[in-house]
Amino acid sequence: MFNYTIRRLFLAIPTLFFISLIIFLLLDLAPSDPTANLPLTIPPEVREKIRQSLGLGEPIHIRYLLWCKQFFINEPLNIMEQWFGWDIAGDRLRVLSWQTRSPVVDLIVQRTPQTLWVVGMSYVVGVLIALPIGIISAYRQYSWFDQVGTFISMIGFSVPTFFTGVLMIVVFSVWLGWFPSIYDTTHQVTDWASFWQQIRQMVMPVAVLALFNAAQISRFMRASMLDNLNQDYVRTARAKGLGERTVVLVHVLRNSLIPVVTVIALGVPQVFGGAIITEQVFKVNGLGQLLIISIQGGDLPTVQTLTFIFAFLIVLFNLIADVLYGVLDPRIRYD
Amino acid sequence: MTDIAVNSLANARPPRSQWLDFWEQFRTHRGALFGMTFFLFVLLIVFVGPYLWTLDGQYIDIRARNQGPSLAHPFGTDQLGRDTLSRLMAGGQVSLAVGITAMALSLLLGTLIGVMAGYFKRLDGLLMRLTDLFLALPLLPLLLVIIMLFRDTLRTAFGPETGIFILMVFVIGITSWMQTARIVRGDVLAIKEREFVLASRSIGTPSRRMITRHILPNVLSPIMVSATLGIANAIITESALSFLGLGFPSDFPTWGRLLFDSTDYLQQYPERVLWPGLAISLTVLSVNYVGDGLRDALDPRIRGR
Numbered sequence: 001m002f003n004y005t006i007r008r009l010f011l012a013i014p015t016l017f018f019i020s021l022i023i024f025l026l027l028d029l030a031p032s033d034p035t036a037n038l039p040l041t042i043p044p045e046v047r048e049k050i051r052q053s054l055g056l057g058e059p060i061h062i063r064y065l066l067w068c069k070q071f072f073i074n075e076p077l078n079i080m081e082q083w084f085g086w087d088i089a090g091d092r093l094r095v096l097s098w099q100t101r102s103p104v105v106d107l108i109v110q111r112t113p114q115t116l117w118v119v120g121m122s123y124v125v126g127v128l129i130a131l132p133i134g135i136i137s138a139y140r141q142y143s144w145f146d147q148v149g150t151f152i153s154m155i156g157f158s159v160p161t162f163f164t165g166v167l168m169i170v171v172f173s174v175w176l177g178w179f180p181s182i183y184d185t186t187h188q189v190t191d192w193a194s195f196w197q198q199i200r201q202m203v204m205p206v207a208v209l210a211l212f213n214a215a216q217i218s219r220f221m222r223a224s225m226l227d228n229l230n231q232d233y234v235r236t237a238r239a240k241g242l243g244e245r246t247v248v249l250v251h252v253l254r255n256s257l258i259p260v261v262t263v264i265a266l267g268v269p270q271v272f273g274g275a276i277i278t279e280q281v282f283k284v285n286g287l288g289q290l291l292i293i294s295i296q297g298g299d300l301p302t303v304q305t306l307t308f309i310f311a312f313l314i315v316l317f318n319l320i321a322d323v324l325y326g327v328l329d330p331r332i333r334y335d
Numbered sequence: 336m337t338d339i340a341v342n343s344l345a346n347a348r349p350p351r352s353q354w355l356d357f358w359e360q361f362r363t364h365r366g367a368l369f370g371m372t373f374f375l376f377v378l379l380i381v382f383v384g385p386y387l388w389t390l391d392g393q394y395i396d397i398r399a400r401n402q403g404p405s406l407a408h409p410f411g412t413d414q415l416g417r418d419t420l421s422r423l424m425a426g427g428q429v430s431l432a433v434g435i436t437a438m439a440l441s442l443l444l445g446t447l448i449g450v451m452a453g454y455f456k457r458l459d460g461l462l463m464r465l466t467d468l469f470l471a472l473p474l475l476p477l478l479l480v481i482i483m484l485f486r487d488t489l490r491t492a493f494g495p496e497t498g499i500f501i502l503m504v505f506v507i508g509i510t511s512w513m514q515t516a517r518i519v520r521g522d523v524l525a526i527k528e529r530e531f532v533l534a535s536r537s538i539g540t541p542s543r544r545m546i547t548r549h550i551l552p553n554v555l556s557p558i559m560v561s562a563t564l565g566i567a568n569a570i571i572t573e574s575a576l577s578f579l580g581l582g583f584p585s586d587f588p589t590w591g592r593l594l595f596d597s598t599d600y601l602q603q604y605p606e607r608v609l610w611p612g613l614a615i616s617l618t619v620l621s622v623n624y625v626g627d628g629l630r631d632a633l634d635p636r637i638r639g640r
Contacts, residue, residue: 170601
């Protein structure tokens, strides 16, 4: 198992480099000019200098390697310096955003807490809703609870988040006025009143994403429980005289959680991607919104770095899911 | 008299065609039947409706702006006085056309790569690594980036509407074939080992005919299931892109674009977001139900239960 993990880690490195190369080439192939939006009165030689200062003068392979050096060597060193208070080598070239002229990683660090709060919370809530629903639906298959649950989960993943989000805004903030429609990121939690305010503004985005996640996970949970409920070992457990509670919640649940756990792990990076839309609906200025702004502003270093981070998350969680599968299920042997 | 004759004929030779079995099973899934009816209904409204409801969705009647539902405009009008019903129908045409074309492209790619990887051992490793690589790409960010970067080029090349249409179909198709490819490859690998394939190889059938005559018809069922899921996925992706403002231009409505435009008037006219949103949601829901029914009907383990 350990060997397998190590092997997979080594395989992940070239994959990530290849993905970063693809993203880089894609951005570079594009016929867009970062100086195109500047005033026309700027003389061509100045324009050329601006391009040079953005690092566009070099040939493409140099620029790619430079980005790699900045992202894979300089930025981790910077982070380590900040964490441990080291001072290794003073000034290093960092990946700079074209829009704000500040390091991209700093922008990302600023934006991450909002995304993690909203998205992370919604994923946790989604999982917590989905598991009991899946278990009960499977145990009472074709009961009214199962019918309703299946229908709601079908709705949950058919109705796109940008419609549920807008619908919730219409109902709960326009008509009822219960929750604010815009997520205020400058809000500081200092006392109970501001904490309550924070909860109120988080309810809608979290609910929208949680519904979407719960819909998918509860379907997996139900299917996996159904697979296990008909197995022979369940009959054996019942024949031994174990209580129904023990049979379902210990024997069946533990076995059927194995594939569900991997599905939950695989879903994490997709949630970050899907949150782009929800963040846009509720005006949460998290990572997704940063990506949209940089895309609209033609800010290629930020887009490149953010997209790569999304790709990194996908590769990482794929790896985690595979390893978890092997750890949880002793029947799986990778060697 | 004729009834009896038909009945006795049916009794004498019970129809055991695979498709009839499939239809029998499909019919028992109420949600799937309802979904299919609804989807056909939407198709009918969207593609035939404009011939009956002849108001032009682009016609600006500024004096009739921001109206609620009335006889002249059953779904009201927007901020420029354009009729919402005809805009919904026009938008539906684009959304459904993008959905179906993108699905066809992704099925074509997925089936091609899946069959190639499953049938030719030499290509297997390479093609499956490619599939894994595509699965590791962050799709929504990449879609946004591709559209932002290539929108203007394609617009000048093919005109504003066709250019975006081609771009949309292309990017959605090229980023959603992976699941189909994996499923098809798995099925092809299993079918390749069957006796009838061996038999037909022994009489010297060339690979090309082997694939088209023997392999493809047998992997049709997973392809059909992914087709329905593909339509749902493509419709949602297209609306999401339009909703983020990176899809079709405003004067060329799609359901996602209509929803996006209505959110500006959320405070004053909240009912306006309802129609395009409901159209997207119900269409996707019905397609997903059809997919569910198809999967149940095509899965021999469930059949007859």
